[in-house]
Amino acid sequence: xxxxxxxxxxxxxxxxxxxxxxxxxGLRDAGDPVALAARYNREGADELVVLDIxxxxxxxxxxxxxxxxxxxxxxxxxxxxSLEFGAQAVVLAxxxxxxxxxxxxxxxxxxxxxSLDAIEWAKKGVQFGAGEILLTSxxxxxxxxxxxxxxxxxxxxAVSVPVIASGGxxxxxxxxxxxxxxxxxxxxxxxxxxxxxxxxxxxxxxLAARGVEVRLSC
Amino acid sequence: xxVTIVDYGAGNVPSVERALERLGAESQRTPSPDDISKAEAxxxxxxxxxxxxxxxxxxxxxxxxxxxxIQRGVPFLGICLGLQVLYQSSEEAPQLGGLDLLPGTVCALxxxxxxxxxxxxxxxxxxxxRLLDGIESSAYFYFAHSYAVRDSQEASxxxxxxxxxxxxxxxxxxxxxxQFHPEKSGDAGARLLQNFLKIAA
Numbered sequence: 001x002x003x004x005x006x007x008x009x010x011x012x013x014x015x016x017x018x019x020x021x022x023x024x025x026g027l028r029d030a031g032d033p034v035a036l037a038a039r040y041n042r043e044g045a046d047e048l049v050v051l052d053i054x055x056x057x058x059x060x061x062x063x064x065x066x067x068x069x070x071x072x073x074x075x076x077x078x079x080x081x082s083l084e085f086g087a088q089a090v091v092l093a094x095x096x097x098x099x100x101x102x103x104x105x106x107x108x109x110x111x112x113x114x115s116l117d118a119i120e121w122a123k124k125g126v127q128f129g130a131g132e133i134l135l136t137s138x139x140x141x142x143x144x145x146x147x148x149x150x151x152x153x154x155x156x157x158a159v160s161v162p163v164i165a166s167g168g169x170x171x172x173x174x175x176x177x178x179x180x181x182x183x184x185x186x187x188x189x190x191x192x193x194x195x196x197x198x199x200x201x202x203x204x205x206x207l208a209a210r211g212v213e214v215r216l217s218c
Numbered sequence: 219x220x221v222t223i224v225d226y227g228a229g230n231v232p233s234v235e236r237a238l239e240r241l242g243a244e245s246q247r248t249p250s251p252d253d254i255s256k257a258e259a260x261x262x263x264x265x266x267x268x269x270x271x272x273x274x275x276x277x278x279x280x281x282x283x284x285x286x287x288i289q290r291g292v293p294f295l296g297i298c299l300g301l302q303v304l305y306q307s308s309e310e311a312p313q314l315g316g317l318d319l320l321p322g323t324v325c326a327l328x329x330x331x332x333x334x335x336x337x338x339x340x341x342x343x344x345x346x347x348r349l350l351d352g353i354e355s356s357a358y359f360y361f362a363h364s365y366a367v368r369d370s371q372e373a374s375x376x377x378x379x380x381x382x383x384x385x386x387x388x389x390x391x392x393x394x395x396x397q398f399h400p401e402k403s404g405d406a407g408a409r410l411l412q413n414f415l416k417i418a419a
Contacts, residue, residue: 002339002379002380003335003337003339004337004338004339006337041404046337046338047337083267084228084266085267086266087334088336088363088364131333131334131336132334132336160329160332161332161334162332162337185336185337215338215358
């Protein structure tokens with residue numbers, strides 16, 4: 001009996017449709033959010049992440065992007081949210097990109113460096129009260145080359161809160177790797193689920209067979 | 219029978235309302251001490267900071283009404299913080315007192331595991347549980363918390379483990395409470411809420 005590793009489909013929506021970009025740009029239609037959410041619920045998804053990215057189409061910062069940038073400039077915002085809503089409600093999203101021997105925190109849709117070290121920023125975010133980290137590898141996002149297990153492991157081992165790994169998933173083995181080598185608590189993917197490349201149920205059976213604790217009954 | 223949901227201005231009231239709606243149950247959300255006093259069944263949902271809940275109960279004069287109703291035998295279901303507030307106090311806000319209807323205190327889970335305890339976990343029944351009736355022992359429930367009541371011998375009907383053993387399901391007379399979120403726990407959670415509705419009917 002122990003906490004199950006979570007599989008989380010991500011729905012990036014423009015307000016009406018689910019959309020998907022590669023390396024944060026080049027959006028394409030990927031389906032109806034309600035129909036996809038119902039399917040993922042049936043297949044045994046552990047959580048759903050819904051991100052409203054309409055703003056990037058409208059050329060204004062998204063709510064999430066705004067929070068992300070404000071948080072980077074004024075980390076006290078994290079404490080204020082945490083005290084009001086509880087740490088479990090505050091997820092710090094970090095978009096990280098390799099820069100030589102470390103990872104930079106990226107803002108503005110992954111295009112601009114915030115000049116912060118991702119590991120230091122993650123630690124600081126947790127000190128300020130973030131209850132979870134949604135960690136996206138900007139290098140891997142949309143590439144289907146697998147999660148960045150090195151990045152995920154570095155962040156996961158540096159902080160005391162759960163880490164959701166994101167960016168680069170395609171094969172079931174990628175998920176085994178990010179849980180076992182990356183020490184991720186949850187793994188998030190979008191297009192492979194939307195396009196039916198990977199069924200959540202089959203993926204979970206694959207993980208269970210390889211000794212990764214997952215929730216199969218549902 | 220109508221379920222009165224104690225609305226203290228935070229928490230996840232809409233999720234709970236929708237879960238009851240899916241079961242065909244009638245509910246009303248209210249911050250009014252009068253409504254709480256007249257309730258046929260009470261539900262106290264909770265997500266957030268212990269202090270926010272306790273302050274709201276006091277500022278909106280709900281504490282006495284809630285304690286009174288529970289002591290009169292009104293069926294009560296506490297969820298997450300709604301479980302924690304039943305005890306004497308919590309390490310999350312040591313200066314504030316809980317409802318003190320159950321013996322024990324709320325403690326932080328140990329720091330050798332990732333906190334918050336977030337996601338799906340299984341529970342181990344200690345004795346026959348009316349809330350868990352008809353639910354498979356392998357079922358998973360959705361948790362989101364950093365504080366818990368460490369394995370209180372007296373009242374806990376089922377426990378869970380995350381760094382330490384803690385109360386997951388509490389049942390004592392008309393007091394029912396769960397540390398997880400049945401409203402977010404799929405079929406098993408729906409069955410648990412259904413069981414409470416049956417008990418309260």
